[in-house]
Amino acid sequence: MTRYNASATEAKWQKVWTENETFTVTEDYDLPKYYVLEMFPYPSGRIHMGHVRNYTQGDVVARYKRAKGFNVLHPMGWDAFGMPAENAAMEHNVHPAKWTYENIDHMKSQLKSIGFSFDWTREFATCDPEYYGKEQAMFIDFMNAGLVYRKESWVNWDPVDNTVLANEQVIDGKGWRSGAVVERKKLNQWFFKITEVADDLDAELENLERWPEKVRVMQKNWIGRSKGMHLTFNASQNDEEITVYTTRPDTIFGASFIAIAADHPLAAEHAENNADLGDFIKECRKLGTSEEALEKAEKKGFKLDLTMKHPFKEGCELPVYVANFVLMEYGTGAVFGCPAHDQRDLDFARKYDLNVQAVVIPSGEDVSTFAVENIAYTDPGTIGNSEFLDGMTVEQAKAKIIDLGEEGGFGSATTNYRLRDWGVSRQRYWGAPIPIVYCDDCGVVEIPKEELPVILPEDISFDKPGNPLDHHPTWKHVNCPKCAKPAQRETDTFDTFIDSSWYFARFASPKSDAPFDKKAVDYWLPVDQYVGGVEHAILHLLYSRFYTRAMKEVGLCDVKEPFDGLFTQGMVCHETYQDKEGNWVLPEDLDKQSDGTFKIRATGEVVKAGRSVKMSKSKKNVVDPTAIIDTYGADTARWFMLSDSPPERDLEWTEEGVEGAWRFTQRLWRTVTTNLDAVKNVTADQPSNFSKEAQDLRRMTHFSIASIGKDIEDFHFNSSVAQTYKFSNAIGAFKSNNSEGDLFALREAIESLILVTSPMMPHLAEEMWKMVGKEGLVSDAAWPVSRPELIQETSVTVVVQVQGKLRDKLEVAKDMDKAEVEALALASDKVQKAILGKEIRKIIVVPNKIVNIVV
RNA sequence: GCCCUUGUGAUGAAAUUGGUAAACAUAGCAGAUUUAAAAUCUGCCGCUCUUUAUGGGCUUGGCGGUUCAAGUCCGCCCAAGGGCACCA
Numbered sequence: 001m002t003r004y005n006a007s008a009t010e011a012k013w014q015k016v017w018t019e020n021e022t023f024t025v026t027e028d029y030d031l032p033k034y035y036v037l038e039m040f041p042y043p044s045g046r047i048h049m050g051h052v053r054n055y056t057q058g059d060v061v062a063r064y065k066r067a068k069g070f071n072v073l074h075p076m077g078w079d080a081f082g083m084p085a086e087n088a089a090m091e092h093n094v095h096p097a098k099w100t101y102e103n104i105d106h107m108k109s110q111l112k113s114i115g116f117s118f119d120w121t122r123e124f125a126t127c128d129p130e131y132y133g134k135e136q137a138m139f140i141d142f143m144n145a146g147l148v149y150r151k152e153s154w155v156n157w158d159p160v161d162n163t164v165l166a167n168e169q170v171i172d173g174k175g176w177r178s179g180a181v182v183e184r185k186k187l188n189q190w191f192f193k194i195t196e197v198a199d200d201l202d203a204e205l206e207n208l209e210r211w212p213e214k215v216r217v218m219q220k221n222w223i224g225r226s227k228g229m230h231l232t233f234n235a236s237q238n239d240e241e242i243t244v245y246t247t248r249p250d251t252i253f254g255a256s257f258i259a260i261a262a263d264h265p266l267a268a269e270h271a272e273n274n275a276d277l278g279d280f281i282k283e284c285r286k287l288g289t290s291e292e293a294l295e296k297a298e299k300k301g302f303k304l305d306l307t308m309k310h311p312f313k314e315g316c317e318l319p320v321y322v323a324n325f326v327l328m329e330y331g332t333g334a335v336f337g338c339p340a341h342d343q344r345d346l347d348f349a350r351k352y353d354l355n356v357q358a359v360v361i362p363s364g365e366d367v368s369t370f371a372v373e374n375i376a377y378t379d380p381g382t383i384g385n386s387e388f389l390d391g392m393t394v395e396q397a398k399a400k401i402i403d404l405g406e407e408g409g410f411g412s413a414t415t416n417y418r419l420r421d422w423g424v425s426r427q428r429y430w431g432a433p434i435p436i437v438y439c440d441d442c443g444v445v446e447i448p449k450e451e452l453p454v455i456l457p458e459d460i461s462f463d464k465p466g467n468p469l470d471h472h473p474t475w476k477h478v479n480c481p482k483c484a485k486p487a488q489r490e491t492d493t494f495d496t497f498i499d500s501s502w503y504f505a506r507f508a509s510p511k512s513d514a515p516f517d518k519k520a521v522d523y524w525l526p527v528d529q530y531v532g533g534v535e536h537a538i539l540h541l542l543y544s545r546f547y548t549r550a551m552k553e554v555g556l557c558d559v560k561e562p563f564d565g566l567f568t569q570g571m572v573c574h575e576t577y578q579d580k581e582g583n584w585v586l587p588e589d590l591d592k593q594s595d596g597t598f599k600i601r602a603t604g605e606v607v608k609a610g611r612s613v614k615m616s617k618s619k620k621n622v623v624d625p626t627a628i629i630d631t632y633g634a635d636t637a638r639w640f641m642l643s644d645s646p647p648e649r650d651l652e653w654t655e656e657g658v659e660g661a662w663r664f665t666q667r668l669w670r671t672v673t674t675n676l677d678a679v680k681n682v683t684a685d686q687p688s689n690f691s692k693e694a695q696d697l698r699r700m701t702h703f704s705i706a707s708i709g710k711d712i713e714d715f716h717f718n719s720s721v722a723q724t725y726k727f728s729n730a731i732g733a734f735k736s737n738n739s740e741g742d743l744f745a746l747r748e749a750i751e752s753l754i755l756v757t758s759p760m761m762p763h764l765a766e767e768m769w770k771m772v773g774k775e776g777l778v779s780d781a782a783w784p785v786s787r788p789e790l791i792q793e794t795s796v797t798v799v800v801q802v803q804g805k806l807r808d809k810l811e812v813a814k815d816m817d818k819a820e821v822e823a824l825a826l827a828s829d830k831v832q833k834a835i836l837g838k839e840i841r842k843i844i845v846v847p848n849k850i851v852n853i854v855v
Numbered sequence: 856g857c858c859c860u861u862g863u864g865a866u867g868a869a870a871u872u873g874g875u876a877a878a879c880a881u882a883g884c885a886g887a888u889u890u891a892a893a894a895u896c897u898g899c900c901g902c903u904c905u906u907u908a909u910g911g912g913c914u915u916g917g918c919g920g921u922u923c924a925a926g927u928c929c930g931c932c933c934a935a936g937g938g939c940a941c942c943a
Binding site: 213228245246247259331342343537646649654657664801804841842843849 | 856857858859860861866867868869874875878879880881882894895909922923924936937938939941942943
């Protein structure tokens with residue numbers, strides 16, 4: 001018997017799929033559509049196991065939905081802008097474009113070798129001017145719609161390299177390359193008004209029912225919507241005022257101080273003739289970037305020579321502090337402190353010996369005796385010690401204060417968000433240029449759309465520190481599009497999160513001269529099934545949701561939410577190994593000993609096996625997909641990725657597991673080849689008689705079709721795999737007597753087995769499909785039809801319990817009458833033994849399932 | 856500190872959503888085949904007690920509760936992982 005030759009067979013079918021354009025899809029507006037998308041990769045150079053798992057999951061769904069008759073869009077492209085290309089340019093003196101496109105070529109060939117059903121005709125890279133030019137055009141649309149603005153904002157500045165650093169390039173407050181202490185610097189930068197739709201982004205989370213609850217919660221917390229009020233206090237000494245934001249106006253009578261942020265304008269004003277305050281403000285700013293870990297617990301303040309009048313309490317004066325725990329970026333940068341009902345305020349009050357007055361009294365406590373010691377009371381209660389608020393609930397008191405504030409003109413209800421506007425300027429080369437020109441006379445001028453794209457210059461150098469676009473000899477010098485006088489280009493480029501915020505729309509019509517064809521986008525979007533890592537739960541997914549709203553706002557599409565269904569897959573993990581010196585060792589350099597320990601092949605040294613963690617280059621616990629595919633074939637790798645572990649959980653990569661998957665591909669092949677002669681010439685006509693065994697096999701066949709399909713739809717691939725094992729084992733165990741009925745059942749089983757396996761192991765399925773004499777490709781074949789009447793059992797096992805304990809099992813006819821089952825149960829010897837001498841109190845009969853006798 | 860998730864045999868896990876816990880696979884053990892090994896095939900495989908049976912008891916992180924019945928629902932606690940982190 002021949003063995004299945006994976007590498008030759010897989011290459012053969014990949015070629016056939018390409019030549020036949022099997023997975024090329026068109027906008028057939030009459031067909032029901034299904035859009036499957038996996039998060040597109042950054043072209044780092046090589047595919048890793050995480051990609052293989054991610055794309056295998058998406059591919060199974062895509063192939064399954066195709067078989068179910070959907071018009072399936074399953075595209076692939078490249079998130080091609082970003083810093084690694086610039087780092088490579090600096091380290092290896094290779095142009096970012098060259099580096100990126102070479103990586104794309106290599107990774108594309110790797111992806112092709114795994115047999116994914118991508119429509120490669122729709123492929124694009126975001127670093128192509130054909131793509132980013134459309135992004136520039138949309139930026140201008142957004143600008144005209146008032147969704148974009150420019151303001152000064154802080155960046156991390158490396159004073160040695162003279163460059164802006166991303167947050168991840170700042171390590172312990174120092175630049176990753178230079179080691180210099182990072183400074184904060186203000187630059188003019190572009191922002192998207194994501195906060196303008198914060199309310200809708202928050203509210204619509206509720207309707208994203210096919211998203212993981214976890215991701216929705218994370219986004220909700222990130223948006224951080226809170227309802228409160230603005231409240232203005234007037235100074236006792238002069239006409240200064242401070243407006244605070246509070247969510248607890250009900251606790252106003254418990255207020256004992258006002259605190260403002262170090263960056264608050266009033267703080268700066270007072271610092272002008274107070275050097276100590278100036279020092280304190282500097283200290284607060286430092287805290288922000290570096291030593292937060294050390295200082296975060298300690299609340300510190302600087303008392304100003306200023307007090308504020310309590311708005312409701314005659315004669316009550318509140319001291320004003322500059323405090324390190326108040327943030328200028330949130331609310332108004334000022335708060336009133338109510339120590340009894342806020343832990344931070346309480347810590348602060350204890351340190352500076354301020355009054356702690358409880359004004360919310362828990363039920364069961366007495367107003368006169370209830371006091372707060374070191375834990376602030378934040379739960380509901382009745383208002384007390386608060387004059388006209390006394391006796392109200394927290395909610396009533398909040399409403400009352402807001403009313404009074406609005407009447408008196410010193411307060412108003414407000415909603416606040418933790419979410420901040422999206423800063424999109426990056427002081428880098430390898431990104432999409434922002435299509436703006438600065439003119440001395442006309443100010444900020446957008447590039448006219450017909451002059452787009454603004455293309456990145458190719459002749460750049462990374463010799464000098466800083467942004468190559470900025471020190472390019474000619475690129476930034478242009479004439480103003482309005483007045484034609486000499487002007488300067490914006491040299492910042494877009495945040496690469498913009499690139500990934502609309503690529504899913506571009507896939508709908510990747511050759512369009514517009515960003516996309518509206519009809520095509522309205523047909524394909526939203527993405528029905530998006531698959532990717534949970535590490536993108538917040539930023540990428542939130543930005544995409546905003547961006548899609550923005551595109552709708554400017555009339556580019558009618559879709560608001562980009563992703564209807566989201567699935568976040570787990571990581572791929574592997575054991576780690578360390579030698580005597582503690583150096584990490586690659587699994588492929590090891591030999592396994594018979595006692596289960598590992599030795600380095602070259603030196604014979606025994607290594608220490610550590611816990612299993614996410615595969616990473618730094619820990620060297622990686623397995624190269626190419627090596628696995630060369631040894632076992634893509635179908636084996638795919639099968640292993642789907643087996644055992646539920647897809648949302650982490651997967652432990654083991655040699656034994658891969659071996660097991662490989663053995664199964666061979667077993668499937670044998671199951672089909674050994675039965676080939678018997679079933680090859682069986683006609684499709686169904687005989688009228690089936691043996692008991694044939695009926696059982698048909699039940700298994702039709703049950704498997706239904707069960708495997710449902711498990712794929714529910715993302716329970718490990719269950720699909722388990723059922724496929726059972727199905728295949730049943731066929732292997734089937735002894736045909738060569739009667740018409742047996743042969744029919746066997747042929748039906750084998751054909752169905754090939755079909756249900758095809759989304760998971762497409763190459764092997766294609767080969768077997770041909771072997772059993774089928775015309776056409778299994779990739780084009782319809783999912784088999786499961787006949788429910790063949791799944792029905794005629795008899796069922798009913799369990800008999802006494803006092804909830806299993807005592808006997810009965811084989812009875814399905815849907816047998818309750819009384820009859822009860823009688824049978826009581827007739828059982830074992831049951832009689834168990835209830836001997838006891839009185840029967842109650843008998844519960846669940847049809848076809850269980851009888852429970854209570855004594 | 857707050858929020859979320861997970862916890863089941865030696866291992867990855869399953870359990871029709873309250874109704875036979877451990878399907879399927881991996882590892883292991885025994886046997887067949889083989890000159891031998893690999894591969895393949897067959898059988899066993901949660902713990903425990905005794906009278907070794909077509910027997911009894913126990914078992915889903917721990918303790919308690921609801922129920923005829925709990926891996927599943929409720930309460931408290933423990934452990935691991937993830938997210939947020941002075942957000943007023």
